[in-house]
Amino acid sequence: MQKGIVIVSGGMDSSTLAYYLEDRYPYEWHFLSFDYGQRHIKELQYAIELAERLDAKHSVISLVALGEMLSVSGSVLVDPKSEVPEGHYAEESMKQTVVPNRNSIMLAIATGVAVAEGAEFVAAGMHAGDHFIYPDCRPKFVDAFNTAEQFANEGFWDGGIIAPFIEMTKADIVKVGMALGVPYDHTWSCYLGGAYHCGKCGTCVERKEAFEIAGFDDPTAYAE
């Protein structure tokens, strides 16, 4: 049976991606999640649930030690002492939530797993809303990285890296996911990782907006 690797965080985008791929390809799936010491470990719990629900093999790769090293620069996502900026994702201040080179690191490891297991592709859930905040979510990055990985593994791997949602907005992703029955109340976005979504941080604002634009009721339980 053909195999596919999917990077899943337990958030909305990658959960939808998993459903989308399962719907299209009769493959054997291996989901990979990365624990890089982020505060939102809740997201990881939803990733574990997702894999169980879709009957996929699941591996959690710890990059905690690496996260500690990188947090020297004060990247918010890996430093529990920093304040998380509130407000819309698009704000300049959100740039500080970038973990240096995160997508390259995850894609390189995922490609290693794909080569080891002979998987046809590595799929990741970047979308158009991320482009202007995260340079490593842009099509030009994914294309260049895919080229590099194909050179890196020439003769050992015929696969590739795909990002099916890279030209979609988050609202488009919600539409895809609703049609596939993605249980969005079992996905996590909030940076704070409390019992409920805070409703105020950048990802919470973005999450609400996506449901609103897509024209669906938001099933998320917010703290406010």
Place this chain on the structure above:
Amino acid sequence: MQKGIVIVSGGMDSSTLAYYLEDRYPYEWHFLSFDYGQRHIKELQYAIELAERLDAKHSVISLVALGEMLSVSGSVLVDPKSEVPEGHYAEESMKQTVVPNRNSIMLAIATGVAVAEGAEFVAAGMHAGDHFIYPDCRPKFVDAFNTAEQFANEGFWDGGIIAPFIEMTKADIVKVGMALGVPYDHTWSCYLGGAYHCGKCGTCVERKEAFEIAGFDDPTAYAE
């Protein structure tokens, strides 16, 4: 002070690279070594020594859990149960010593560190003798990966990935290192990781040959 990141394994090539860069640039250095569960932990001890000798900051990044996952496919370097093939590096059988996507993984992490610390470059010690065994040691890979990493970190990092020895043979590297006083008896090549170099495995054969071609006495203590 400007900073540089150097990937050092404790082998001949990266040890020479460290000396070469220290000689050329008055930078603050951060050496990175990767422990991916390989048997030749001796190499890592020499990397630690190297950093002490050159007064560089040194971090060892453990990819052991990842190595275990990737060893599913039976890659010799991470599977303690496999036999190490003897003979010249160039042999087809040595292909099985490739750890899937190793250079991409190391370079992606090293680039993350470079971005976090504002380092001007990430340097790695690939050389021409590796090209036809390891596709991820070829200039076309390094160039493509460097392009991808620059896209990935646009606006956050002005650095690049360099591989100063990529067109040199191992004998050329020995010549460079002898001129700089690299203590090659404090570098490690052997895949077996015994008390002495075995003198028979692919890397030992390649090591001996490099000194011979370069016209220097080989200071290595071999078991034979």
